[in-house]
Amino acid sequence: MNKNTRYIIDVELAEAFDIGDKKKIVDIYSRQGFIDLKEGQIKRGFFLITQAYIYALEEGLSEASFLFETLQKAGREK
């Protein structure tokens, strides 16, 4: 991912935090996490997926199950 794309995502994320839109936060972290995994950025990818998972849990969002399974399959959640 180039620096410009990363900047756009960071701005998007900051805006979502500003307005407290947890669903959007989950979407951004999750989307970016899977992109990073695809690009071989394993550590960063699971960091972001964990972030998405936690906010999904807090809000009771259905995404939490899929994110949990992803982390579990990778041996990163029990």
Place this chain on the structure above:
Amino acid sequence: MAKITLDAIDEDIKKSKGLPNHHYVSKKVFSLETEKLFYKQWFGVGFGRDIPNPGDIVPLKFLGIPILLVRNHAGEINVFENVCRHRGMVLLEKKKNTQGLIRCPYHSWCYSLDGELKATPHVGGIGVNFHKGLEKKNLGLFKIKSHLFLDVIFITLSEECQSFEDTHKELFNRWADYKKPLFFQKKDSEFELKVNCNWKLAIENYCESYHLPWVHPDLNTVSKLEDHYNIISKGNFSGQGSKAFAQMRDEKGKIFPSFSNISSKWDHTSEYISLFPNVILGVHKDHIFSGVLVPKNEKKTIERFSIYYSKKDSLGETFNSLRHKNAKFWKNVFKEDINVVEGMQKGRKGKYFDGGRFSPVMEEPTHIFHKWVANQLKF
């Protein structure tokens, strides 16, 4: 200056004195009473109506303890210490409703509404959310024993305390008729009063009828002093009742529906009880009220009240005016008491007042409360 021992309070009412002044003005005694009269007992901290919906969470600090009142997704009430098991951070500062979990704002450890620790992000390193040294099943929120009675949420911090049912068996039996669903209308059935007095003065004033003709002259027109009787328990409550209860009517003569399957003894009887340490209750055939006294310090108390009705119908529009009248009536009664409880608080600054005396006939309920306080403090 008067010196009184707690033994002087445990005497027969004909000889007994009341609690000495420092029990109303001293920070040190307030702190001792907090430990012995609250933490070791069942005490009221709030109402079921504070968390009416599944997912509701209310944080509060009661006598210094950070607690969470929680209604889980199945609709059951849980009370927890509002502290993360990780680094001791307070979990929530504001009330909220959630479809999900409680997330600590510090490192985001997450707990279910039943207190289980569900997530520990990055605890095993970045993107690794477990560690063999940290067993989630052993790190749930500290659950505080709780019980709901007449919509008051009671808690105890004592491991030795008997169950709420056993502790208050005598009252459960006395008011068995009121073990029924209660209906609450938020817009006109709650009120709060800030009172500049020690919490005990509100409890001891509420449980006796001696003051009624002087402090509540309007009340005396519907229920005269001679219609009242003392309610004496073996230990943890006292109060008074009236044998002249008459249901309130609106301008068209309409009355609230009564509780179903209630004994005919309640047709003309109402009862008012101080449940020690800090809850006041009143029951009538068509409504009840509950009050929780929140001690803020040795000379400030917040009184929170809720009125509940016997049937859902009573919450409807056709009863708006009667509900409003009823709430106004009770709020006025409790406001009338402010002058005397605050006056007694001021009197406790006197250098010579020696705890005073009781009317052996009229004030047994107050004496019982003082004896209860004295006895709890001895242990």
